[in-house]
Amino acid sequence: MDSSQSQPQQQSTNIGSSTGSGSIGAESLSSEGSPPLWRFVTRIEKQGAVGGTWKYRCNFCNENRTSSYSRVRAHLLQIKGQGIACCKKVSRADKLEMQKLDDEFENKKLDSGPREVPLPSESLSHLDSDAMFKKRKSEKSPITRCFGIETRDQLDQEIAMMFYTGGLPFNLARNPHYMRSYTFAATHNIAGYKPPGYNKLRTTLLVQEKANVENLMIPLKSTWREKGVTIVIDGWSDPTRKPLINFMATSGNGPIFLKVVNCFGEIKDKYFIANLMKEVIQEVGHQNVVQVITDNAANCKGAGS
Numbered sequence: 001m002d003s004s005q006s007q008p009q010q011q012s013t014n015i016g017s018s019t020g021s022g023s024i025g026a027e028s029l030s031s032e033g034s035p036p037l038w039r040f041v042t043r044i045e046k047q048g049a050v051g052g053t054w055k056y057r058c059n060f061c062n063e064n065r066t067s068s069y070s071r072v073r074a075h076l077l078q079i080k081g082q083g084i085a086c087c088k089k090v091s092r093a094d095k096l097e098m099q100k101l102d103d104e105f106e107n108k109k110l111d112s113g114p115r116e117v118p119l120p121s122e123s124l125s126h127l128d129s130d131a132m133f134k135k136r137k138s139e140k141s142p143i144t145r146c147f148g149i150e151t152r153d154q155l156d157q158e159i160a161m162m163f164y165t166g167g168l169p170f171n172l173a174r175n176p177h178y179m180r181s182y183t184f185a186a187t188h189n190i191a192g193y194k195p196p197g198y199n200k201l202r203t204t205l206l207v208q209e210k211a212n213v214e215n216l217m218i219p220l221k222s223t224w225r226e227k228g229v230t231i232v233i234d235g236w237s238d239p240t241r242k243p244l245i246n247f248m249a250t251s252g253n254g255p256i257f258l259k260v261v262n263c264f265g266e267i268k269d270k271y272f273i274a275n276l277m278k279e280v281i282q283e284v285g286h287q288n289v290v291q292v293i294t295d296n297a298a299n300c301k302g303a304g305s
């Protein structure tokens with residue numbers, strides 16, 4: 001028998017010592033995470049190896065029943081239409097009290113989120129508390145505590161979880177902004193700071209960054225008029241084998257990436273390429289363009305003619 005099974009039995013024998021009283025609150029042997037209303041019935045025998053069906057005696061009406069927790073709850077909270085008779089001996093005050101416990105439990109369930117996976121450090125401590133009557137000893141050395149090694153480990157795990165659960169590529173760890181954001185947070189006193197949420201990222205911050213990039217391009221574009229622009233076109237395939245065509249504009253102060261066109265499903269003949277070229281030349285301003293450079297693929301050569 002594993003510990004998860006022995007725990008509820010332990011609980012039911014404890015409550016069994018004061019059966020029949022129907023009193024509430026005297027034995028509040030609530031174990032974290034277990035449904036709260038089990039403690040108002042006396043569990044006699046578990047039915048089946050798996051699942052949560054028990055034979056039990058109601059502490060209020062003393063009737064024996066067999067059901068799962070949801071029906072225990074319906075019986076005690078007098079919820080009709082749940083396939084079990086409502087308890088007739090539960091007083092109004094009892095019901096209020098149990099309703100409160102039930103609400104708390106349901107809220108907690110919602111808060112914690114059913115799909116939340118505990119961090120490695122958390123699951124260790126969880127196991128520790130589950131091993132009943134085991135003395136919890138602090139294994140942390142003063143040095144560990146002093147340098148916050150545990151806190152660092154926990155942050156590491158939290159970051160790793162972000163990668164795993166968000167499906168982020170490990171390459172992101174090489175992104176300098178990734179490193180810089182955490183270093184910044186660690187070295188500045190910004191208690192209570194919350195990272196930008198879904199909406200802020202896709203609205204305010206995105207608009208801000210776009211404006212920033214456009215500002216940075218102003219000096220590059222400044223020479224377009226007097227020195228002229230060269231459009232450089234290159235075709236390539238990305239790792240997912242999408243056929244892409246890059247358009248760059250280069251001038252006295254350096255090149256600018258203009259756009260990339262995904263040509264999947266298109267016939268890349270000379271007319272198609274020529275049309276793309278026309279569009280780009282219009283975007284840059286035809287009076288600025290002095291030449292177009294392509295590779296010497298036949299369709300690109302043809303587009304120039």
Ligand SMILES: [Zn+2]
Nearest residue numbers: 058060061087
């Ligand atoms: Zn009852």
